[in-house]
Each structure stands twice: as C-alpha cells, then as structure tokens.
Amino acid sequence: MKKSILILMTVLVGLASSAFAMDADEILEKVDRNLNPTSYESYRKLINIEPDGNKREYTLYTIKKGEDKVASVFLEPSSDKGRATLRLGENMWLHIPSVGKPLRITSLQSVTGGIFNNADIMRLDFSTEYKAEQMEELSDAFVLKLKAKTDEVAYDRLEMTVDKKHLVPTEVKCIAASGMLIKTLHFKKIMEFEGGRVRPAVMETVSPLNPGYKSVMIFAKVRSRDFDDEVFTLNYMPRIESLRK
Known part of the structure; x- marks a missing residue:
C-alpha cells in the first residue's frame, strides 16, 4: 500500500512539474x-x-527572420558605416567594407567594444536558446x-524578471556556469511601437566585471517585415543597407 502511494505521489509530482514547465516556457515565448x-x-x-563620461554611439539597421537568422548594418558613425554582421544560429560573421572576405566572430566578442557582446547585439529569441527550469x-x-x-x-543561465501586465522583461541577470554574475540587463521605458506592440524602448547593461562602464541600447522602430533567405547569406552582407525603405 505504501509503495502504491509513493508511486502515485511520484507520478503526480511529475505531472505537476510538466505542467509548470509548460506554463513557464509559454510565458517565455510570449515575452519573445x-x-x-x-x-x-x-x-x-x-x-x-565610460567611467569618465565619454561616450561612443552607433546606429544600426537590423533584420531578423525566424528563429536563427539575424543581420545588421552600421549606419553611423561614418568611420563604421557599411560594416555588417550576420548570425545564422550560433555562427557569426563581420563584414568590413575594406576587407574582401567576411570575418568569423564569436558570441562573447563585441563589434562595438562595449559591455554588449555579439550575442546581445545579434540576439535570437530567448526561447530559442533557453528553457525554463523554475518560476516564481x-x-x-x-x-x-x-x-x-x-x-x-x-550565458549558461538567465534569471529573468517579467512584468505581469505587459509580459516583457524588466531585468535579466546573465550568469556563467560557475554561478558568477556576468552582467545585468535592465529594460526600461515601456511604450507602444508600430502595430500596437508594447515593449521596452531602452535596454541598459552593467557588469561587475567592468565597474563604472555602462552600455545602452535604444530601439527607435520595431516592425514586422518578411525577408527572403537570400538576404541572410555571406554574399548579401555588403547589400543589407539596400533593404531600408
């Protein structure tokens, strides 16, 4: 009898865990x-x-398709104009107009040199790269x-705080496999974008590894648009800016 009760309890706990995981992952997909x-x-x-107040600013035009294709081109400053990035899954490249062949880059490098690394700048959906393990x-x-x-x-782990009303993140802690906090992303200024999409317009990041430094990402436009697969290829990287309307 005791063994039967134990088996039943194990099954119920398993069902509850499955239901919880589905709910948490569903929230994550809605966030995306x-x-x-x-x-x-x-x-x-x-x-x-920088800690002394000096700033370096970049303007980027970015396109994304599906779960694993992201490309960007630098519009400003003039010294960086025409540089382009491409991400296909975990593979990333940088095109420099004066260099003939795109260069392979990694997720932990940064094409802008700040606290945002390439994984932040060319981010895929959270639910593409992460699964929910716990929810409070x-x-x-x-x-x-x-x-x-x-x-x-x-990042091995993320701890994401999600606003209940709008189902968007307000804070994301990025954590290494060792448990060390790498950086914290703060999402601010929730506002309405084209098509009625309500989301943060500003993302700031600070890192205990770079005290006194801060990087800020400001979104001016986010709107639906379909693209051919062709534009997410190495050969198309020099022409990404031509897609702007």
Missing part, C-alpha cells in the same frame, strides 16, 4: 513575441559610456530561471 515579431526590421542606437510568481512579476539548451550559448 511581445519584444519582437517573428520576422522584423528595426533601428537601434547603441551607446557605450510575485504580486506584479514572474521570475523565470532559465538554462541554456546548448553549451554554445553565451
């Missing part, structure tokens, strides 16, 4: 769709701020503890 359409174009400004419900937020699906992801 509230942040961006599945395929879209956007304009962003990246600002790197607060009065006004959900706290999701996420684990990378593969070892190739930039």
